[in-house]
Amino acid sequence: MDRRNFILATGTMLMAGPFAGVGNALALEDNMTAGKGDTMFGLIGKFTATVGQRDALIDILLEGLQGMPGCISYIVARDPADATAIWVTEVWDNADSHKASLTLPSVQAAIAKARPMIAGMQSVAATEPVGGVGLG
Known part of the structure; x- marks a missing residue:
């Protein structure tokens, strides 16, 4: 299971069921990157885990973080204000x-x-990173 990229992979790819709102991020991705093959691409997503499954979902997201061609940064974080949010x-x-x-x-x-551990996706935003610590 080479990598958790599952995350927005999940959202971005499935676009159905709990991931219904992610289709907009893909459309935004297409619009943002048309003709910009050298432009960095970013995604920020908030998943809601089913009750009691946040840590198990985080474990899946963190599996196999090495060897993803083109991935510069992939950060998974708990939401301190919401026991189900990632x-x-x-x-x-x-x-x-x-x-x-x-x-x-x-x-x-x-x-x-x-x-089965994902209750929903509240937000997905496609971004165009321009720099920062770790991005060169």
Whole structure:
């Protein structure tokens, strides 16, 4: 299960059920990156885990963090104000690398494993990172 990228992979890819709002992020991704192959691509997403499953979901998101081509940063964080919420922040060298990651069998397997633990997705935002610590 090569990596947790499952997270927005999950949202971005499934676009149905608990991930219904994520289709907008993909459309935004397409609009933001049209003709910008060298532009970094970012995603920020908030998942809600089913009650009692946040830590198990976090474990899935953190599996196999190495070896994801084009992934510059992938951060999973607990929401201190909500016992069911998880925030994931991703930075990719470009949108194509992010899209390619969604086709990996390991990501698809992670999505299948995590799906029953996800109650919903409140927000997904596509961003265009420009710099910062760790981004060069």
